[in-house]
Amino acid sequence: MELREVIGRRRSIRFLLPYKPVEPEKIQRMLEAARIASHWGNVQSLRAVVVFRDSATPEALEALMAPIAGFQIRLAPVVIVWFLDTSAVDEQSDRLRELLKVGALGFGEGKHKALEEQLIPVFQSITDKLKEPGLSEVDCGQGIAQATLMAFEQGLGTCCLGTPHTEKIRKNLGLPDTARVLLLQTVGYPAESPDAGGQRPRQPFEKLFHMNAFGTPFPRSKAVVEELKNDQLLQDPAPKPWREAELEYLQKALGIKGHGLL
Numbered sequence: 088m089e090l091r092e093v094i095g096r097r098r099s100i101r102f103l104l105p106y107k108p109v110e111p112e113k114i115q116r117m118l119e120a121a122r123i124a125s126h127w128g129n130v131q132s133l134r135a136v137v138v139f140r141d142s143a144t145p146e147a148l149e150a151l152m153a154p155i156a157g158f159q160i161r162l163a164p165v166v167i168v169w170f171l172d173t174s175a176v177d178e179q180s181d182r183l184r185e186l187l188k189v190g191a192l193g194f195g196e197g198k199h200k201a202l203e204e205q206l207i208p209v210f211q212s213i214t215d216k217l218k219e220p221g222l223s224e225v226d227c228g229q230g231i232a233q234a235t236l237m238a239f240e241q242g243l244g245t246c247c248l249g250t251p252h253t254e255k256i257r258k259n260l261g262l263p264d265t266a267r268v269l270l271l272q273t274v275g276y277p278a279e280s281p282d283a284g285g286q287r288p289r290q291p292f293e294k295l296f297h298m299n300a301f302g303t304p305f306p307r308s309k310a311v312v313e314e315l316k317n318d319q320l321l322q323d324p325a326p327k328p329w330r331e332a333e334l335e336y337l338q339k340a341l342g343i344k345g346h347g348l349l
């Protein structure tokens with residue numbers, strides 16, 4: 088499958104087969120994809136603890152349960168706890184030296200001196216600022232996105248979930264004090280149809296993207312839209328006519344109580 092189609096077909100999958108375990112090799116491929124994602128200064132602050140429902144301690148599993156994702160966590164054979172380790176910023180000078188060494192950064196005679204005497208001191212003077220929420224979260228998001236596409240490519244379904252229980256997760260999983268819990272990602276084999284009822288609604292292109300200045304919509308070429316429909320990046324919008332029936336079926340099959348929102 089071409090990258091365009093992978094991007095177009097990926098969905099957040101909330102209904103997973105609870106009885107089908109996920110091979111650790113498939114999770115490893117997700118983590119490998121996350122590891123090579125781009126990060127400012129090559130700092131690599133994205134970390135994860137992968138919790139396998141079949142082998143994790145009761146404390147670890149209990150920390151994952153959250154009121155707004157109850158049934159999703161219960162169904163998932165695997166939950167990836169993605170977190171950001173701010174201590175990675177302390178090693179940033181070394182990451183820059185590595186980049187210079189491999190020819191990714193700078194050129195010419197004076198490059199080592201410029202790195203040590205100009206660039207590194209600039210970063211060192213704002214280390215605390217760089218640990219604050221912001222740029223690093225963006226980088227972690229890039230890693231998680233790559234892992235998500237890798238999961239899809241291997242036939243897995245995933246859903247990112249926010250959690251209010253970050254302190255409990257830190258304690259029960261033994262995360263360092265420098266960790267900032269980002270999100271939980273459920274992983275398993277989909278119980279729902281692969282297109283999960285169609286491509287989910289998005290805001291109009293012209294509202295989101297601008298050209299040269301805010302307020303001038305980026306021109307959206309109809310020809311490009313047609314091309315991307317052909318390539319399956321843009322797909323039939325949700326809902327498919329049978330989606331409500333599918334949801335009812337899933338609710339019964341998976342024993343989900345109530346409205347399935349929480």
Ligand SMILES: Cc1cc2nc3c(=O)[nH]c(=O)nc-3n(C[C@H](O)[C@H](O)[C@H](O)COP(=O)(O)O)c2cc1C
Binds near residue numbers: 097099156246248
């Ligand atoms: C950072 C992040 C947090 C999310 N948190 C939740 C959540 O707590 N519960 C949930 O059901 N879906 C959650 N989602 C999934 C979104 O609601 C989902 O992306 C949206 O419904 C669009 O669907 P799609 O991903 O299939 O295109 C989250 C997604 C992201 C990226």
